[in-house]
Amino acid sequence: MTLDYISSWSEKMNGSHKSMSENEFSVTELLRDATAIVLKRRHSNEIQRDIQAFADINAGTAVHESLEESARECGWETEKELSVGIKPDNGPRFSLYGKLDLYRDGILADIKNTKEASVNKAISGQDDEWKKQLTAYAVMLETIKPDWYNGIKDMQIHARITDLSVVGNAKTGKSTDKWRVLHYGLPTQTDTDRLIDEYIDKVRQVRKLAKVKDNKLPICSDKYRFAETKYKIYGKTKSGEWKKTAEVGHANYATAYDAKVGFEKAGFTDKDHKILEVGGESLRCKYFCEVREFCPHYKKMMETENGKEQ
Numbered sequence: 109m110t111l112d113y114i115s116s117w118s119e120k121m122n123g124s125h126k127s128m129s130e131n132e133f134s135v136t137e138l139l140r141d142a143t144a145i146v147l148k149r150r151h152s153n154e155i156q157r158d159i160q161a162f163a164d165i166n167a168g169t170a171v172h173e174s175l176e177e178s179a180r181e182c183g184w185e186t187e188k189e190l191s192v193g194i195k196p197d198n199g200p201r202f203s204l205y206g207k208l209d210l211y212r213d214g215i216l217a218d219i220k221n222t223k224e225a226s227v228n229k230a231i232s233g234q235d236d237e238w239k240k241q242l243t244a245y246a247v248m249l250e251t252i253k254p255d256w257y258n259g260i261k262d263m264q265i266h267a268r269i270t271d272l273s274v275v276g277n278a279k280t281g282k283s284t285d286k287w288r289v290l291h292y293g294l295p296t297q298t299d300t301d302r303l304i305d306e307y308i309d310k311v312r313q314v315r316k317l318a319k320v321k322d323n324k325l326p327i328c329s330d331k332y333r334f335a336e337t338k339y340k341i342y343g344k345t346k347s348g349e350w351k352k353t354a355e356v357g358h359a360n361y362a363t364a365y366d367a368k369v370g371f372e373k374a375g376f377t378d379k380d381h382k383i384l385e386v387g388g389e390s391l392r393c394k395y396f397c398e399v400r401e402f403c404p405h406y407k408k409m410m411e412t413e414n415g416k417e418q
């Protein structure tokens with residue numbers, strides 16, 4: 109892979125909500141799946157946000173601003189905007205843009221207002237988006253080498269958990285600390301090469317899908333939709349149909365092995381029960397995707413669900 113970086117950086121290029129031009133992509137935008145990126149670019153002026161979403165955004169911004177003000181007093185560089193040009197071997201150049209929350213003495217850090225489940229997923233490695241985001245900043249800093257930069261010793265996420273119940277956790281003896289700091293150390297060459305390859309591929313997909321109408325866009329990946337494969341046990345009804353069994357409480361099993369254990373524990377036989385691999389529920393589509401109202405797959409999913417309920 110040959111990359112041709114054209115680099116630049118500035119104190120403040122465009123404020124906190126920079127809008128991207130056609131050949132410019134942000135570090136976090138490229139972590140989405142291509143369909144979600146295309147829909148967001150196409151419909152950004154039509155997205156409706158309810159009052160709770162605005163309140164969450166405002167609360168997050170307030171936490172960022174007050175922390176960054178304190179950090180600046182302690183000598184941290186804050187809110188540095190970075191832009192790097194990438195020229196893939198095959199394909200036109202594009203710019204990668206990112207805004208780094210904090211940097212000092214070799215530590216680069218990003219602040220998150222987030223849910224406990226997201227922190228747990230990041231710690232377990234099930235979700236690697238935060239690591240990728242920090243790795244992208246590391247690549248950009250190494251490429252640009254601004255005058256305040258002196259290398260990287262550690263990459264960190266400073267996560268403020270917003271759904272943690274202080275009272276509930278105190279009762280169960282768990283920590284009531286609302287902050288977690290996740291350390292990722294130094295990115296390896298493999299991490300950075302893989303990420304740049306992934307970004308180049310994502311930009312190629314977005315450019316291709318930019319010519320496709322909304323109703324023909326492909327569905328996002330299972331991983332992006334939070335729809336990992338699940339295994340369920342089905343039982344045969346008197347009429348010969350297969351239905352999820354009430355006996356095991358409609359349990360989901362993460363692996364075929366777990367399902368087999370559940371199957372045997374319930375005393376089922378192959379004659380009247382079987383294990384089926386099913387797609388998990390697309391939680392992001394249903395609850396979190398900000399472009400779902402423009403997405404044909406969300407529409408189909410809701411039509412199917414509503415049809416089932418009737």
Ligand code: SF4
Nearest residue numbers: 328393397400403406
């Ligand atoms: S609704 Fe689901 S499939 Fe559609 S863009 Fe969002 S995540 Fe992707």
